[in-house]
Amino acid sequence: MNEGYAVQMVNITKSFPGVIANRNIDLDIKKGEIHGILGENGAGKTTLMNILSGFYKPDEGEIYVEGRLVKMHSPKDALKLGIGMVYQHFTLVPEFKVVENIVLGTDVVGRKLSLKAAANLIEEQAKQLGFTVDPWSKVADLSLGERQRVEILKVLLRGAKVIILDEPTSVLAPVEIAGLFNVLKQLASQGKSIIFITHKLNEALEICDRITVLRTGMKIGTLSRSEITSTLDIIRMMFGVEAEPALAAEVPKELGKEVLRVENLVVESDRGVDAVKGVSFSIREGEIFGLAGIDGNGQKELAEALARIRNIKSGKIYFKGEDATNLSPADLHLKGGTYITDDRVSEGLIQDFTLTENIVLKDFRKNGVKRGLLIDWKKVAENGLMLIREYELAAAKPNSLTQTLSGGTQQKLLVAREISGESSLIIANQPTHGVDAKTTAYIREKLIEKASKGAAVLLISNDLDEIFSCSNTIAVIYEGRILGILDRQSATREKVAYLMIGVKKD
Numbered sequence: 045m046n047e048g049y050a051v052q053m054v055n056i057t058k059s060f061p062g063v064i065a066n067r068n069i070d071l072d073i074k075k076g077e078i079h080g081i082l083g084e085n086g087a088g089k090t091t092l093m094n095i096l097s098g099f100y101k102p103d104e105g106e107i108y109v110e111g112r113l114v115k116m117h118s119p120k121d122a123l124k125l126g127i128g129m130v131y132q133h134f135t136l137v138p139e140f141k142v143v144e145n146i147v148l149g150t151d152v153v154g155r156k157l158s159l160k161a162a163a164n165l166i167e168e169q170a171k172q173l174g175f176t177v178d179p180w181s182k183v184a185d186l187s188l189g190e191r192q193r194v195e196i197l198k199v200l201l202r203g204a205k206v207i208i209l210d211e212p213t214s215v216l217a218p219v220e221i222a223g224l225f226n227v228l229k230q231l232a233s234q235g236k237s238i239i240f241i242t243h244k245l246n247e248a249l250e251i252c253d254r255i256t257v258l259r260t261g262m263k264i265g266t267l268s269r270s271e272i273t274s275t276l277d278i279i280r281m282m283f284g285v286e287a288e289p290a291l292a293a294e295v296p297k298e299l300g301k302e303v304l305r306v307e308n309l310v311v312e313s314d315r316g317v318d319a320v321k322g323v324s325f326s327i328r329e330g331e332i333f334g335l336a337g338i339d340g341n342g343q344k345e346l347a348e349a350l351a352r353i354r355n356i357k358s359g360k361i362y363f364k365g366e367d368a369t370n371l372s373p374a375d376l377h378l379k380g381g382t383y384i385t386d387d388r389v390s391e392g393l394i395q396d397f398t399l400t401e402n403i404v405l406k407d408f409r410k411n412g413v414k415r416g417l418l419i420d421w422k423k424v425a426e427n428g429l430m431l432i433r434e435y436e437l438a439a440a441k442p443n444s445l446t447q448t449l450s451g452g453t454q455q456k457l458l459v460a461r462e463i464s465g466e467s468s469l470i471i472a473n474q475p476t477h478g479v480d481a482k483t484t485a486y487i488r489e490k491l492i493e494k495a496s497k498g499a500a501v502l503l504i505s506n507d508l509d510e511i512f513s514c515s516n517t518i519a520v521i522y523e524g525r526i527l528g529i530l531d532r533q534s535a536t537r538e539k540v541a542y543l544m545i546g547v548k549k550d
């Protein structure tokens with residue numbers, strides 16, 4: 045092994061139940077370089093870095109630090125070896141001052157320091173990196189960008205020589221991003237190695253010396269700046285060069301009347317910033333409107349606004365010609381609108397309800413299960429049994445508690461419940477995320493079947509294969525805006541992949 049390298053990871057494999065997150069990955073990091081890690085959602089980026097930072101143990105493989113084989117059992121071990129992770133969800137205690145946060149729980153660079161001495165060190169270090177920070181201000185009073193810099197100082201002052209940042213720009217405003225990049229460049233020029241995980245190709249090209257691309261747990265390759273002749277090289281590595289899968293034969297070719305129209309929709313995220321920034325589109329009967337995009341570009345907020353469980357800041361929604369902007373979720377459901385959430389565990393299903401109870405949850409206002417003011421439980425049980433049979437809810441009994449079902453079966457249950465009725469609009473957010481191949485095929489079939497019966501389907505997915513095999517219209521959302529709406533015939537994987545990273549190409 046080569047001691048010229050800060051770190052070498054060799055043949056790293058890591059599995060979780062049902063998924064191989066990292067497969068025989070080799071990665072080497074030079075001293076003084078900024079090394080970008082790119083890849084689609086679920087490619088294995090975070091897992092690989094969690095291994096390097098001592099958070100996970102690999103099933104197989106070895107890690108060398110400056111040419112020496114090392115064993116790590118915790119993030120503390122990694123830090124001792126000079127590897128530090130700057131977490132995306134910050135680890136600072138907001139009520140404490142900057143200096144307190146930095147010395148909290150550890151000795152700064154192996155020394156016991158007074159707060160005063162530590163504060164001086166912090167100021168000095170910040171100055172070297174080209175920014176200022178007041179060690180005595182309370183973390184709660186700092187902006188996100190400032191907090192992030194404090195996190196960086198924290199790992200640095202604990203001796204990190206390799207600094208890992210997992211999507212550090214996703215929480216930052218554009219000016220703050222420029223500030224962060226300056227800091228990273230300074231660090232690299234001082235001989236530190238930076239590992240920078242990002243979804244954003246433009247960012248990676250802006251500051252990285254080399255870029256490694258992961259896809260479905262595998263390393264596709266590492267390219268240095270000079271080897272990258274066009275962004276297309278990287279896009280192909282990220283999204284594959286295979287031809288897109290054929291459109292399933294059952295997907296309707298003829299579309300009917302307009303079912304949903306969205307005009308200039310603006311929706312805020314939980315953090316109170318605009319996540320959907322003026323989106324307009326319409327979906328007709330028989331249309332499966334596949335909305336592609338990398339997670340976190342406003343899809344969830346859009347889906348929730350359409351499902352009426354999130355506030356709409358401005359803009360309009362029309363459902364079958366009627367203004368539905370202020371409809372309640374229950375009324376939307378009564379009118380035939382249905383929502384498959386991407387978060388079945390905390391939102392979609394009540395874990396300690398039985399199957400039957402979860403099935404009736406949505407339908408109890410509809411006729412057929414209501415007798416006067418009462419719920420007809422016999423009818424409900426019949427419906428439940430029917431669904432269990434129809435949807436092959438493996439090993440499920442009407443009285444099984446939902447929490448005892450596997451993830452895939454829960455997802456089937458959720459889909460079954462949502463689309464079993466007479467739905468004219470289906471909003472499906474990542475409907476096959478985390479389910480096995482058989483269930484995936486099944487859920488896609490069901491959505492297509494609904495569309496061929498005249499439903500309008502909004503299929504939100506970050507899986508391009510899913511989008512291409514199910515959608516007769518393909519749109520791409522990027523940073524809260526729809527960058528393009530293509531019909532299936534004119535869409536190619538390359539065009540869509542470009543749009544997913546914000547590049548418009550003809």
Ligand SMILES: Nc1ncnc2c1ncn2[C@@H]1O[C@H](COP(=O)(O)OP(=O)(O)OP(=O)(O)O)[C@@H](O)[C@H]1O
Binds near residue numbers: 061064087089
């Ligand atoms: N703790 C865990 N338990 C089970 N599965 C996991 C765990 N962590 C990751 N996975 C799975 O491993 C795969 C790789 O996940 P990972 O988080 O490394 O991807 P990523 O490239 O960081 O994706 P993203 O861009 O969405 O952050 C995914 O299929 C994910 O669901």
Ligand SMILES: [Mg+2]
Binds near residue numbers: 091
């Ligand atoms: Mg990740």
